[in-house]
Amino acid sequence: NAGVTQTPKFQVLKTGQSMTLQCAQDMNHNSMYWYRQDPGMGLRLIYYSASEGTTDKGEVPNGYNVSRLNKREFSLRLESAAPSQTSVYFCASSGWRGGEQFFGPGTRLTVL
Amino acid sequence: QKEVEQDPGPLSVPEGAIVSLNCTYSNSAFQYFMWYRQYSRKGPELLMYTYSSGNKEDGRFTAQVDKSSKYISLFIRDSQPSDSATYLCAMSAGAGGTSYGKLTFGQGTILTVHP
Numbered sequence: 001n002a003g004v005t006q007t008p009k010f011q012v013l014k015t016g017q018s019m020t021l022q023c024a025q026d027m028n029h030n031s032m033y034w035y036r037q038d039p040g041m042g043l044r045l046i047y048y049s050a051s052e053g054t055t056d057k058g059e060v061p062n063g064y065n066v067s068r069l070n071k072r073e074f075s076l077r078l079e080s081a082a083p084s085q086t087s088v089y090f091c092a093s094s095g096w097r098g099g100e101q102f103f104g105p106g107t108r109l110t111v112l
Numbered sequence: 113q114k115e116v117e118q119d120p121g122p123l124s125v126p127e128g129a130i131v132s133l134n135c136t137y138s139n140s141a142f143q144y145f146m147w148y149r150q151y152s153r154k155g156p157e158l159l160m161y162t163y164s165s166g167n168k169e170d171g172r173f174t175a176q177v178d179k180s181s182k183y184i185s186l187f188i189r190d191s192q193p194s195d196s197a198t199y200l201c202a203m204s205a206g207a208g209g210t211s212y213g214k215l216t217f218g219q220g221t222i223l224t225v226h227p
Contacts (some may be wrong), residue, residue: 004155040120040219041219042116042118042200042217042218042219042220043156043200043202043215043217044217045214045215048214058214090155090156092155099144099146099161099202099204099206099215100146100158100161101158101215102158103155103156103157104155105154105155106153106154106155
């Protein structure tokens with residue numbers, strides 16, 4: 001099992017450009033999450049999907065959109081990137097034990 | 113004030129030392145308490161998972177939860193250089209519905225164990 005996979009691993013954007021971060025899990029989990037991690041800030045929830053067909057805002061949703069494409073895939077889109085969105089982005093999934101989240105390897109995004 | 117507060121460190125200890133990592137929280141609805149370990153340039157991985165107050169031991173690791181004081185701790189005995197990582201506490205209210213599984217993380221403590 002690959003667990004949680006994320007693409008791309010690294011990305012550099014210019015201000016105003018758009019991009020989509022991809023995430024997939026092969027653990028048959030219902031719930032999926034997108035976080036951003038900044039120095040000294042821990043992990044902050046951007047959006048989550050409790051089950052296929054539902055999405056909800058987390059702590060820092062502004063500037064982002066998400067799509068739960070199917071049970072396996074959950075994408076995060078930046079429509080118009082800003083330097084404040086420079087961060088490391090993690091996707092995670094969880095099964096019946098909600099607090100036990102499994103994380104992907106992360107995407108390092110730099111917005112110039 | 114953040115819902116979960118964690119001393120970011122950094123913490124540097126010699127090999128073999130006992131390490132104590134701590135978090136305080138303000139939301140009395142939290143019932144599930146976790147510690148995640150994150151190696152450099154990797155995603156976090158679950159280390160300890162506890163429900164409500166009490167202690168849980170797993171090898172060299174012990175997690176303690178004191179809900180009356182809104183305080184949780186992780187102890188590492190006989191620390192090893194391989195324990196060098198960032199340790200994140202996380203909490204969940206564990207309610208049903210769409211909020212189930214949502215975690216609130218502390219800022220993370222950077223730990224270095226030197227030989």
